[in-house]
Amino acid sequence: MRGMWVIYRKELADHFSSNRFVILFALITMVSLITTFMVGTSLKKELEGIARPSLVFMMLFTSTGDLFSLAQFIAFFGPLIGLVLGFDAINRERINGTLSKLAAQPIYRDAIINGKFMAGVVTIKIMLLSIVLLISGLGLFTLGVTPGPEEVGRVLIYLVISIFYISFWLGVAILFSIFFRNIATSALAAIALWIFFSFFVTFGASLAANALVPIDQNQGADAERLFAHAQVQKAVSLLSPMKLYSDATSTILDPMRKTTRSLILIGPMERVSMDRFNRPLPLGQSILVVFPYIVFLILITLICFAISYLAFMRQEIRSG
Amino acid sequence: MDTSKIVVEATGLTKVYGSKTAVDNISFAVDRGEIFGFLGPNGAGKTTTVLMMLGLTEPSAGRVEVMGLDPRFASIKVKQMVGYLPENVGFYGDLTGRQNLLYVARLNGLTDKVSHDRIDQALDAVGLKDEGDKRAAAYSRGMRQRLGIAELLIREPDIVFLDEPTLGLDPDGINRMISLIQSLSLERNMTVLLSSHQLHQVQRICHRVGIMIKGKLVAVGTIDELAKEKLGVEQDTFTLEEIYMKYFKEA
Amino acid sequence: MVTKKRTMTRRLITFVIICSLMWCLSPHLAAAVITGDKDNRPARAITVAVQYSGMLVPKGDTVRVDLVVNNTGRADETVLLDLPQPPKGWNISFKGANYAVTSVFVPGGKSETLALTAEPDKDTGAGEYTCLIKGRTKDGALTSDTSLTIKVTDQAITSRDITITTSYPELSGPTTTNFEFSLEVSNKSGQDRIFNLSATGPEKWEFSFKPAYEAKQISSLRIKAGSSQAVAVEVKPDKQAKLGTFPVNVEVNSGQSKAEAQVRVIITGTYEIKAGTPSGLLSLSAQPGKPSNLSIYVKNTGSAVQKGVSFVSFKPENWKVEFKPEKIDAIPPNDMKQVEVNITPGDEALVGDYSVAVTAQGEKASSDVELRVTVKASTIWGWVGLLLILVVVLGLALVFRYAGRR
Numbered sequence: 023m024r025g026m027w028v029i030y031r032k033e034l035a036d037h038f039s040s041n042r043f044v045i046l047f048a049l050i051t052m053v054s055l056i057t058t059f060m061v062g063t064s065l066k067k068e069l070e071g072i073a074r075p076s077l078v079f080m081m082l083f084t085s086t087g088d089l090f091s092l093a094q095f096i097a098f099f100g101p102l103i104g105l106v107l108g109f110d111a112i113n114r115e116r117i118n119g120t121l122s123k124l125a126a127q128p129i130y131r132d133a134i135i136n137g138k139f140m141a142g143v144v145t146i147k148i149m150l151l152s153i154v155l156l157i158s159g160l161g162l163f164t165l166g167v168t169p170g171p172e173e174v175g176r177v178l179i180y181l182v183i184s185i186f187y188i189s190f191w192l193g194v195a196i197l198f199s200i201f202f203r204n205i206a207t208s209a210l211a212a213i214a215l216w217i218f219f220s221f222f223v224t225f226g227a228s229l230a231a232n233a234l235v236p237i238d239q240n241q242g243a244d245a246e247r248l249f250a251h252a253q254v255q256k257a258v259s260l261l262s263p264m265k266l267y268s269d270a271t272s273t274i275l276d277p278m279r280k281t282t283r284s285l286i287l288i289g290p291m292e293r294v295s296m297d298r299f300n301r302p303l304p305l306g307q308s309i310l311v312v313f314p315y316i317v318f319l320i321l322i323t324l325i326c327f328a329i330s331y332l333a334f335m336r337q338e339i340r341s342g
Numbered sequence: 343m344d345t346s347k348i349v350v351e352a353t354g355l356t357k358v359y360g361s362k363t364a365v366d367n368i369s370f371a372v373d374r375g376e377i378f379g380f381l382g383p384n385g386a387g388k389t390t391t392v393l394m395m396l397g398l399t400e401p402s403a404g405r406v407e408v409m410g411l412d413p414r415f416a417s418i419k420v421k422q423m424v425g426y427l428p429e430n431v432g433f434y435g436d437l438t439g440r441q442n443l444l445y446v447a448r449l450n451g452l453t454d455k456v457s458h459d460r461i462d463q464a465l466d467a468v469g470l471k472d473e474g475d476k477r478a479a480a481y482s483r484g485m486r487q488r489l490g491i492a493e494l495l496i497r498e499p500d501i502v503f504l505d506e507p508t509l510g511l512d513p514d515g516i517n518r519m520i521s522l523i524q525s526l527s528l529e530r531n532m533t534v535l536l537s538s539h540q541l542h543q544v545q546r547i548c549h550r551v552g553i554m555i556k557g558k559l560v561a562v563g564t565i566d567e568l569a570k571e572k573l574g575v576e577q578d579t580f581t582l583e584e585i586y587m588k589y590f591k592e593a
Numbered sequence: 594m595v596t597k598k599r600t601m602t603r604r605l606i607t608f609v610i611i612c613s614l615m616w617c618l619s620p621h622l623a624a625a626v627i628t629g630d631k632d633n634r635p636a637r638a639i640t641v642a643v644q645y646s647g648m649l650v651p652k653g654d655t656v657r658v659d660l661v662v663n664n665t666g667r668a669d670e671t672v673l674l675d676l677p678q679p680p681k682g683w684n685i686s687f688k689g690a691n692y693a694v695t696s697v698f699v700p701g702g703k704s705e706t707l708a709l710t711a712e713p714d715k716d717t718g719a720g721e722y723t724c725l726i727k728g729r730t731k732d733g734a735l736t737s738d739t740s741l742t743i744k745v746t747d748q749a750i751t752s753r754d755i756t757i758t759t760s761y762p763e764l765s766g767p768t769t770t771n772f773e774f775s776l777e778v779s780n781k782s783g784q785d786r787i788f789n790l791s792a793t794g795p796e797k798w799e800f801s802f803k804p805a806y807e808a809k810q811i812s813s814l815r816i817k818a819g820s821s822q823a824v825a826v827e828v829k830p831d832k833q834a835k836l837g838t839f840p841v842n843v844e845v846n847s848g849q850s851k852a853e854a855q856v857r858v859i860i861t862g863t864y865e866i867k868a869g870t871p872s873g874l875l876s877l878s879a880q881p882g883k884p885s886n887l888s889i890y891v892k893n894t895g896s897a898v899q900k901g902v903s904f905v906s907f908k909p910e911n912w913k914v915e916f917k918p919e920k921i922d923a924i925p926p927n928d929m930k931q932v933e934v935n936i937t938p939g940d941e942a943l944v945g946d947y948s949v950a951v952t953a954q955g956e957k958a959s960s961d962v963e964l965r966v967t968v969k970a971s972t973i974w975g976w977v978g979l980l981l982i983l984v985v986v987l988g989l990a991l992v993f994r995y996a997g998r999r
Contacts, residue, residue, distance in 0.1 A: 028448040036436070119432025123493075125398050126426035127449040128418050132993065280943040287941065292909030298948030299965055307944050310970030317978030324985045328992055335996040339398040 025129025029137030030144075037107060037145045046106050050099060051153055057092050058157045061085045062164035069165070077277060077302060079169040080176060082161040084275045092157065093275055096150075096184055097268040101216045103149065104191025107142040109209045111135075112199040112334060125339045135196070135334045139327060142192040143185065150184050172277075175305045179274050186319045187267040191216070193326035200333045219262040227259035245287055252285035263322060270315035277302035282312055347373045349501055349533050350395060354404030357390050364390045367404065368559035370552050372501075372535055377527050379544040380537035381586060382554035388537035389429060391554070392503045395535075396426055408501065422450075425499035425532075429506040431490035435479030439470060439489050442478050446493050457496065464492035468522060484515030491522045495530070502526060504536040508543050516540075520547055545582040553586060555593040634702065637666035641674070641728030641737040643709060649744045652719055653848060656711040656743055657784060660687060662728060664699035670735070671698045674707075675727040680743070682717035685724060686710050696731075711743060719747045754782040756821075757845055757854035763838075765859035768896050772828040774856045775805065778814070778845050779821035786847040789813045790824065794841035794858070797831040828858055836862045836897060862897025864957030866924065871931075876965040882940040883971075884913075889962055890931050891953045893924040899955040904932065907950035911939030914949060924955075934964075942968045 037043050065081055083092050090098075112135070115121035125131055154177060161167065169177070195212045202208035231254040235247060259265045269282040280303060288296070303311070350372040357365040365387040372378045380388045393399040395406050397413030397420055405412060413420040433442045440461055447457030465474045468488040473481070481489065487507060494502050507523060508516045520543050526532045527547075538544050544551060545565060552562040561568055569580045572588040644659040664670045673696040679685055686693045688708040697705045711724065722743045729736040756779045764772045780786050790812055792800040801810050805823035816822050826843055839858045844851055868891045879885030893899045902921040906914040915935040924930050936949060947966045952959055 024451055025449055028445070032445055039436070115432075117432075118434070119428060119430045120434060121432075122393075122398065122428040123426065123431055123446075123490075124449070126396055126421060126424070126428070127446065128421040128451070129449055130418065131398075132996070280945040286943065289910030291907070292911075292939075292947075295907075295909040295947045295949065296943070296945065298963075299946035301946055303945055307970055310972060310975055311944050313970075313975045313978050317981060320982055321985055324982070324989060328985070328989050331989075331992060332996060339393065 023133075025127065025133035026137040026140070029124075029129075029133055030141045033138050033141030034144060037141060042106055043145075046103060047149055050095075050103065050149075051156065053095060053099075054092055054153050055156060055160060057090065057095060058082055058160050059164065061091070062161055066165055077173075078165060078167045079158075079161060079173045080275050080277065082157060082165070083177070083180065084272060093180075093271050094268065097187075097264055097271070098220060100184060100188045100267075101191040101220070101264070103146060104142070104188040104193075105195045105209075105212045105216060107145055108138075108192040108195030108199060109212045110199055110205045111138045111142075111196045113203050113205055113208055114199070116203060117205065122339050131339075132331060132335060135331055139192065139196060139330070142196070143189050146188045146192065147185055150181055150188070154181055172305050176274055176277070176308070179305075179309060180271050183267065183270055183274065183316055183319060186316075186323050187263060190263055190319065190323040190326055193323055193330055197326060197330040197333065200330055200337060220264050223262035223265065224259055227255045227257075227261075230258045231255035249285060249287050252283075256283065256285075263319065266315050266319055270312040270319065273312045273315075274308055277305075277308060279303075279308075280311070282315060349374050350378075350406070350408050350535065352391070352395070352404065352406040355391065355394060355401050355406055356403040357387070357394060357399065358402040363557050365394070365401075366557040368552075368554070368557075369404075370559060370562050372533060372550075374533055375527065375531060376549045377523070377534040377536070377547050379548035379551040380535070380554055381539065381541060381544060381551050381582070382537075383539055383590070386554040387557040388554055389505055392426070392505055392535070392537060395503065396421065396424060423500045425494040425497050425502040427487075427490045427494060427502065427504045427507060429509060431486060431493075433478035433481070433486060433489060435477060437478055438475045439465070439478055439481065439485075439492075440474040442489065443474075443493060443496055447496050450497050452496070460496045460498075461492075464495035467495055467525075468492045469518065484511050484518070487511060487515070487519055488522065491519075491526070494526070494532075498530070499532065501533040501535065504534065506538055507536055508538060508540050516543060519543075523547060541582040541586055551582070553589050555590060558593070560589050560593055635666050637668050637670065637730070637735055639664050639666065639670055639672055639699070639728060639730060639735050639737050641672065641726060642739045643726065643741045646740060647742040647744065649746060651850075652717070652745050652747055653713060653715075654784070655713070656709075658709050658711075658741065660707045660709040660726065660739075661704055662697050662699050662707065663704040664701055666735075667701045669698070669700045671696055671731045672728045672737075673731060675729065677725055677727050680722035680724045682714045683722060683724065683743070684712040684714070686712075709741070711741070713745070717745065719745045721745075754850055755780060755786075755788070755845055755847065755852040757843060757852050759854060759856060762855070763857045763859060765861050767861055767863035768830045768832050768834045769863055770830075772830070772858050774826045774828065774841075774843070776824045776826060776843060776854065776856075777821050778816060778824055778852075780816040780818055782818060782850075785815060785817045787813055787815045788845045788847045790826075790843070790845055792826055792828075792841055792843045794828065795831065795834070795839050798834075798839075798841075799829040800841070801827045801829075803827060826856070828856075830858060830860055832896075834860050834896070836860050860896075862926070863895035864897055864899060864955070865893070865895035866899050866902065866953055866955050866958045866960050867892045867894045868951065868953040868960040868962045870962070875963060876967060877936070878967040878969050879936055879938050880969055880971050881938050881942040884915075884935045884937040885966070887934045887936065887964065888931050889934055889951065889953075890929045891921065891924060891960070892929045893926050895958065896926045897957075898926065899924045899958060902930075902953055902955040904934075905952045905954055907948075907952075908936075909939065909942070909947060909949075911941065912947075912949070913937040914951070936964070936966055938966065938968050944968055944970045 061082055065078060065085060069078060085091055086094065115124060124134055194215060198208040198211045202211060231251050234254050235251040237247060237251050273279045273282050348371045353369045355365055355368050356363065368391065380391065382388050390399060394401050395408060395413060397417040400414060408420045409423055411420050443461045443464065444457055447461065465471050468491050470485060470488055470492060473485060504523065508519050511519060523534060523536065524547050527534050550562065550564050551568065553560050565582055568585050572585050573580050640663040642661050644661065648656055648658065650656050662672050674687055676685055688694065688710060689697060694707060697707060699705050722745065724741045726739050726741065727736060758777045759774055761774065764774065766772065778788060790802045794800060802812065803810055803825045804814065805825055814822060814824065828841055837860060839860065841856050841858060843854045843856060868889055870887065870889050877885055877887045891902055900923045902924060904916040904919065908914050917933040917935065921930050934951060945968060947968060949964045949966050951962045951964060
């Protein structure tokens with residue numbers, strides 16, 4: 023335990039003093055703030071004259087200003103934080119010749135990987151928390167809207183999901199740093215995986231949907247077929263943690279969203295019936311709706327860490 | 343523990359990597375206060391043997407005991423008693439020498455107050471007093487090896503394993519290193535186990551040597567014993583190199 | 594009627610003139626002729642006469658009859674009226690222009706009509722009473738007598754004197770209705786009369802009379818002799834009245850004479866049902882694909898039996914709404930029936946609020962209940978998810994335990 027704490031403290035200090043991390047942190051914070059500021063000012067214009075706007079606070083995160091919403095931005099570039107924090111975690115020690123020395127200290131060997139993973143996770147937590155707090159502050163400043171307890175709860179859950187999401191990428195990066203002895207290789211592999219999940223899974227999903235449930239562009243299709251098409255596409259795209267994450271967070275952040283699905287079949291009667299009481303979902307229900315997503319994110323994060331852990335424990339310590 | 347003079351004992355120690363046998367059924371014992379040298383060419387299995395003694399690599403067969411403990415099951419206790427200086431010991435380049443030492447001290451559970459004193463003493467002892475606050479990345483190879491020794495001094499282990507401590511050093515560096523190692527044994531009463539293929543130095547300081555070739559421990563004994571065995575009895579002047587080459591040719 | 598009266602008056606006048614002519618065979622007449630005046634009427638001549646010199650009246654009735662004072666001469670006359678021997682037990686007075694009078698001015702060639710009122714005392718019994726009425730000019734030169742014979746009979750006026758007729762003697766409707774019967778009350782007696790109106794019917798019912806086309810309530814009315822008037826009787830039944838036919842007696846009386854008519858109110862009962870939930874709570878929660886139960890009641894708030902109450906629902910597609918029982922054969926008034934409603938949201942229902950309307954449809958009335966169905970996400974997957982995480986965390990702990998201690 024002691025060893026883990028010492029390593030954790032050292033790693034944490036390393037993260038916050040490393041140039042690449044500081045630059046990335048500054049970049050992401052800056053983009054987030056600019057995005058939110060733009061969203062905030064445009065929202066303010068829209069809200070003029072509305073006496074008691076509700077759900078506005080959440081829109082800071084979900085509203086797409088000129089380019090993208092904050093949630094989308096984190097979904098897309100958040101993984102980079104995880105990757106940067108972890109891609110050289112083990113192999114740099116190995117190359118430096120510090121790994122065998124570290125392992126020879128009177129600490130358990132897993133203290134090394136645990137401490138590193140923990141330091142990464144805490145760094146992610148600090149970073150996300152500060153971004154969210156900054157944005158909330160900016161929101162209060164530009165909009166003058168105070169969030170209610172429900173909204174605070176939503177933001178907190180968003181924070182937790184985001185932490186797991188980025189931690190997953192941290193886990194991936196650490197795993198690669200264990201498997202690949204070369205730092206450049208592990209960095210490239212991690213970025214390749216990120217690009218794959220961010221771009222190609224979406225692309226592959228539409229390919230798969232077109233192959234399994236082809237839709238004739240000229241003739242159009244009936245609702246059932248479109249629905250099946252969308253379901254296939256959705257199922258395949260859920261292989262991407264990014265999709266998992268963005269679906270989960272957009273549902274958590276927007277209480278009017280009642281499903282994680284992007285396409286739903288609604289009959290005219292159902293429409294009328296639903297529109298009759300068009301209330302936002304309570305937080306508990308929102309959580310339940312996205313719970314499978316959250317569970318899945320947590321699971322892949324944990325499993326990814328477990329694989330890294332086992333791989334590290336079984337690996338030879340000797341350098342070179 | 344004190345009843346026995348033996349602090350490290352290996353019996354039938356074997357390590358197999360796939361089809362390659364890195365360490366082949368070796369047995370030896372190291373007594374307290376001894377400086378024991380592992381000699382052998384690169385890839386003879388010296389480092390693997392050291393790692394097995396530390397519990398950082400699992401033996402495929404046989405066993406090793408350090409102070410009567412099996413490092414596989416009591417790795418923390420063993421590691422507390424054993425200091426290890428790997429070949430080409432690494433340091434965190436972003437940290438100063440002092441910070442590197444502090445990190446190790448912390449990992450060993452020393453309080454910062456204790457470690458600061460020890461770090462000063464150790465840096466003094468290895469001659470890095472003025473370099474302690476430089477970034478480790480700026481250290482020369484010799485300085486790094488000495489910093490490694492400083493690390494061992496801070497930890498104050500009973501046994502130290504030194505893996506190729508003089509590799510790649512200039513002659514002056516080698517000399518300083520050799521005297522430091524000797525001081526570990528003489529002044530601090532540590533048992534020293536070092537591996538090297540630089541026979542001159544080994545000859546200067548080692549009480550006993552073991553010669554490893556292709557994973558096998560072909561000979562163990564004092565240099566005199568080995569000289570008698572291989573070069574005949576009454577040769578006054580001999581070098582370890584001569585003995586070693588004999589063994590090497592036989593293997 | 595009026596024309597008849599005039600005709601009679603004319604005949605009378607003609608008769609009087611003839612009489613006068615006969616009387617003119619006297620020297621007066623000659624004198625008049627002698628004067629050589631174009632007008633061959635006498636210089637002065639009056640007659641006093643009652644319209645009906647013999648009258649048959651029931652006991653206790655006041656007699657009103659016109660007294661005609663005729664000046665057939667050329668000169669204007671003031672005629673004093675006198676009752677030399679008023680009959681016993683009668684109070685006789687003359688009225689002209691609302692006041693009792695004792696003399697009347699009649700211009701030459703004209704006549705005046707006064708009303709003679711003979712009021713009997715209470716104990717004036719049956720019999721024949723003769724009243725002599727004497728008229729004389731102020732100077733006493735001319736007199737004219739007439740007599741009125743009143744024959745008082747014991748029997749009351751026959752019911753034929755008052756009649757009540759109604760065109761619609763039967764009205765039907767629920768208890769909430771105000772039944773308005775229109776009656777025609779005819780006064781066939783020779784006199785103007787004041788009629789008291791009353792109606793009797795079941796207890797707690799309310800009755801009121803109104804003149805036709807007027808909103809005010811009345812309890813009596815005056816009808817001129819020989820004429821008739823329309824009266825409306827309004828019947829408000831007791832709200833709790835049972836179904837059936839209820840006779841209502843309408844009585845019109847005047848003095849001792851009266852007439853009755855019977856009208857009938859047929860209470861058909863109200864048809865009203867109300868659906869609701871026993872707790873008043875109109876919301877329930879359900880899970881997609883899982884039935885959720887709610888009891889609703891159907892209460893017959895009307896007064897008639899509601900038959901064949903079935904249920905229909907407005908619901909989203911793919912939802913199932915079932916009722917147990919599906920149909921209620923009959924609900925007696927003020928009775929309540931409970932119905933179990935089973936709402937099964939569709940498998941694909943989204944989390945959130947849905948509106949489901951349930952209509953209880955009786956034969957004669959219906960009632961809606963709108964329910965808010967809050968579809969909630971199943972917590973099972975939540976537990977499964979937590980369990981999964983727990984398993985993985987346990988697995989990780991095991992990995993720590995066995996792989997980590999080195």
